[in-house]
Amino acid sequence: MNRPQPIERMIEAIKKMPGIGYKMAERLSYHILKMSAYEVENLIFAIENARQKIKYCSVCFNMSESSPCPICTDSERDKTTLCIVETPQDLIAVSQVKDYKGLYFVLGGALSPLDAIGPNDIRIEQLVERLKEGEVKEAIIATDTDSKGETTALYLAEIIKELNIKVTRLGYGLPVGGDIEYADEVTISRAIAGRKEM
Numbered sequence: 500m501n502r503p504q505p506i507e508r509m510i511e512a513i514k515k516m517p518g519i520g521y522k523m524a525e526r527l528s529y530h531i532l533k534m535s536a537y538e539v540e541n542l543i544f545a546i547e548n549a550r551q552k553i554k555y556c557s558v559c560f561n562m563s564e565s566s567p568c569p570i571c572t573d574s575e576r577d578k579t580t581l582c583i584v585e586t587p588q589d590l591i592a593v594s595q596v597k598d599y600k601g602l603y604f605v606l607g608g609a610l611s612p613l614d615a616i617g618p619n620d621i622r623i624e625q626l627v628e629r630l631k632e633g634e635v636k637e638a639i640i641a642t643d644t645d646s647k648g649e650t651t652a653l654y655l656a657e658i659i660k661e662l663n664i665k666v667t668r669l670g671y672g673l674p675v676g677g678d679i680e681y682a683d684e685v686t687i688s689r690a691i692a693g694r695k696e697m
């Protein structure tokens with residue numbers, strides 16, 4: 500290895516990001532080294548600033564500058580409908596759909612027996628607490644359409660039905676095995692409109 504240790508260290512740190520392999524981490528590291536001092540400071544500031552200011556909403560567990568977040572405190576929204584998503588990015592994707600006026604709940608992942616991620620590793624307990632408050636009449640499960648998302652949807656449906664709350668799952672149009680985060684507004688809008696009772 501002829502590479503200076505500080506560069507190697509940067510590559511190793513960047514490689515820990517999801518979806519980034521060694522080659523990409525190497526490319527980004529050399530790119531950062533060529534950036535101006537101002538650009539690098541701006542990047543570091545952006546990361547630190549977001550880390551400092553962003554927190555989890557205590558109601559929906561979305562990431563926000565305030566808790567409760569602006570969606571949860573919006574009195575215009577329909578409090579009887581709750582859309583359950585895996586991640587804050589999924590919430591952003593669904594929130595582009597103008598026809599959806601309900602509220603949200605972010606699970607913080609999906610059940611995955613193969614990765615040893617069980618019900619206690621995502622926010623199922625908090626979801627049940629939220630539903631027991633009694634305002635929600637319909638829970639729309641908008642987990643991903645991959646096997647983890649489907650497993651989670653089936654698991655949640657059983658629990659939610661026991662609370663006498665209607666459970667629906669997004670319908671047609673979403674690609675099988677897909678991530679809600681990457682679906683476009685029109686697709687999600689149709690999937691919500693065509694939701695089916697579980």
Ligand SMILES: [Zn+2]
Nearest residue numbers: 556559568571
């Ligand atoms: Zn919230």
